[in-house]
Amino acid sequence: MTAISVRHLWKEYGDQIVLEDICLDFAPRSFVALVGPSGCGKTTFLRILLSQEHATRGEVLIDGRPIAPEPDADRGVVFQRYSVFPHLTVLGNVLLAAELAEAPLSGRLFGARRRQAEEEARALIAEVGLKGAEDKYPAALSGGMQQRLALAQAIMRKPKILLLDEPFGALDPGIRADIHVLMKALWNACEMSVVMVTHDLREAFTLATRIIAFERRRNRPEEAARYGATVAKDIEVWPKRIAGTRNPATGVGGSPDTPHSPGRDDPATSSGTGRDDPALKTA
């Protein structure tokens, strides 16, 4: 259970203030969507949560402790594109995630542990709907399949926090709807909090438990570099979503103690081939 606390966070690049005094607390297992106009600092905020960037002032605490200064296996990330390695197969990509987490220097696992990791990778590949594509290279996958692979790769490392930077932004609406279903199922099934940057408010309301809007309130041109974005809106999505329980919208209630059971949001294990899987059909 991982809580994220952001305290009086400022980010400046030279004279430009990008983020101004951001204070936020994300509860364990939240699914937070970050929205806001282009250039307001959403990706910068996400990169700070990943430790690819560092705050100029203020701090980020994970479970009450200062965030690790470098990216680590506790934090997974999926970008809009290019999250996977093009020279590795689907299986190779997912397996590498386990190898890098467990053997960061050699990047290799051996013997029984490797066989076990391969089994886990194959199961995860099936769970994200890519069964049958294990030996394909990313170039032979559609955009939707590549993002499914990127999710599998990130989740293989069992991150406590999954960071998503417009991961579905380049997908067609139908394909996006399919992958939203998968994303919800993964969030329900995995012990992780999710922070997702999106430009799509509908997507934010479809997936998130909470929506944070960043905005530069004082947007006069002469002040453009002087004032950063602050939290303009903080919306809890209703009906309330709780990870690991059925969607209350289905009419079947749930509580954090209720074991996960398949529901409207949970076809990850049964999704199989879908609209975004043309490469499977030409296999």
Ligand SMILES: Nc1ncnc2c1ncn2[C@@H]1O[C@H](COP(=O)(O)OP(=O)(O)OP(=O)(O)O)[C@@H](O)[C@H]1O
């Ligand atoms: N490494 C950097 N050096 C200097 N300026 C940067 C750097 N990274 C980001 N910026 C600036 O910080 C501001 C915020 O950028 P960021 O990419 O975080 O915005 P965003 O809200 O994610 O935008 P978009 O929605 O268009 O992706 C921009 O003005 C950008 O030019």
